[in-house]
Amino acid sequence: MENKKIFLSRIFPKIGTALLKKAGFTVTSWNQDRPMTQEELIEKAKENNALFCTVGDKIDQKFLNECVHLDIISQFAVGYDNIDVVEATKLGIPIGNTPDVLSKATADIAFGLMIATSRKMFYLHKSIINNEWKYFKPTGNLGIELENKTIGIYGLGRIGIEMAKRCKGAYNMNIIYHNRKPNIIAEKELGAKYVDFNTLLEQSDVLSVHCSLNTETIGIFNKTAFDQMKPSSIFINTSRGLIHNEPDLIDALNTGKIWGAGLDVTNPEPMQADNVLLQMENVSILPHIGSGTVETRNQMATLAALNIIEFYKNNNVPHIVNPEVLKKD
Numbered sequence: 001m002e003n004k005k006i007f008l009s010r011i012f013p014k015i016g017t018a019l020l021k022k023a024g025f026t027v028t029s030w031n032q033d034r035p036m037t038q039e040e041l042i043e044k045a046k047e048n049n050a051l052f053c054t055v056g057d058k059i060d061q062k063f064l065n066e067c068v069h070l071d072i073i074s075q076f077a078v079g080y081d082n083i084d085v086v087e088a089t090k091l092g093i094p095i096g097n098t099p100d101v102l103s104k105a106t107a108d109i110a111f112g113l114m115i116a117t118s119r120k121m122f123y124l125h126k127s128i129i130n131n132e133w134k135y136f137k138p139t140g141n142l143g144i145e146l147e148n149k150t151i152g153i154y155g156l157g158r159i160g161i162e163m164a165k166r167c168k169g170a171y172n173m174n175i176i177y178h179n180r181k182p183n184i185i186a187e188k189e190l191g192a193k194y195v196d197f198n199t200l201l202e203q204s205d206v207l208s209v210h211c212s213l214n215t216e217t218i219g220i221f222n223k224t225a226f227d228q229m230k231p232s233s234i235f236i237n238t239s240r241g242l243i244h245n246e247p248d249l250i251d252a253l254n255t256g257k258i259w260g261a262g263l264d265v266t267n268p269e270p271m272q273a274d275n276v277l278l279q280m281e282n283v284s285i286l287p288h289i290g291s292g293t294v295e296t297r298n299q300m301a302t303l304a305a306l307n308i309i310e311f312y313k314n315n316n317v318p319h320i321v322n323p324e325v326l327k328k329d
């Protein structure tokens with residue numbers, strides 16, 4: 001493997017580079033804090049055999065066709081909507097990703113945003129900074145409680161289950177969910193109930209998005225959806241910003257169609273400082289930090305490195321998005 005060159009598109013946790021070097025690869029990395037432009041990425045990818053990249057790196061048809069020589073692309077993330085997987089598969093390039101290891105950290109952020117929103121924490125924190133904390137107000141700054149309320153999970157996969165567990169354990173919340181197919185294990189273990197999309201909208205006190213971004217889910221939380229939700233409900237999105245329509249969300253909050261929103265993902269990212277959502281009382285926004293713990297990011301770097309190592313050693317990618325490219329005749 002001495003002759004194989006791996007390029008890392010960001011400054012990633014050191015453990016990933018260390019594993020790759022230990023396995024005998026020549027490893028180089030982008031060393032600036034900012035993401036690379038696509039031109040820079042293409043230029044570097046052309047000098048290397050494999051790419052270790054992440055969300056925001058534009059691995060589209062243009063990139064892939066200029067870099068058909070790549071043996072493998074290893075994504076440091078569970079989501080891979082920045083990659084044209086159909087094109088990569090057509091060109092025979094395996095795509096690895098890093099599922100499971102970030103489920104708990106991401107669910108923690110969804111759960112945290114739910115509590116922060118229900119008690120207006122971000123807004124009230126800002127009010128102190130703005131010197132607006134004058135006296136105790138018996139009827140002011142009131143939030144809403146979560147005990148025994150209904151949590152609706154849109155996409156009850158690995159992260160959705162972790163969110164459901166937290167809601168059940170902390171607040172005995174009733175769990176309903178909508179998926180492509182029922183999740184029998186979650187139904188048995190958590191008493192989760194499968195409902196159709198309209199029922200999910202109508203019955204959720206908190207609706208938390210945990211699906212991937214794809215042609216079915218893009219923009220699905222739009223005016224039509226928000227119109228069906230309870231005026232007292234909270235919308236949480238820790239998945240991808242493109243799943244909700246931002247102008248429709250702003251309108252739903254302004255017109256009282258829903259009560260509040262907690263977002264770890266926005267559209268576009270980064271969100272600009274003058275975005276009206278940042279001024280709203282019942283809105284909590286974070287800068288896409290779902291998987292952002294030391295432990296989780298180290299595990300993601302480990303998995304992404306192992307995907308490359310195993311590919312070159314055994315023609316096996318432990319976490320692969322397009323397994324068909326590895327099938328032998």
Ligand code: DGY
Pocket residue numbers: 055076077078079080102239290291
């Ligand atoms: C993912 O893994 O898809 C997150 O959005 C980034 O950690």
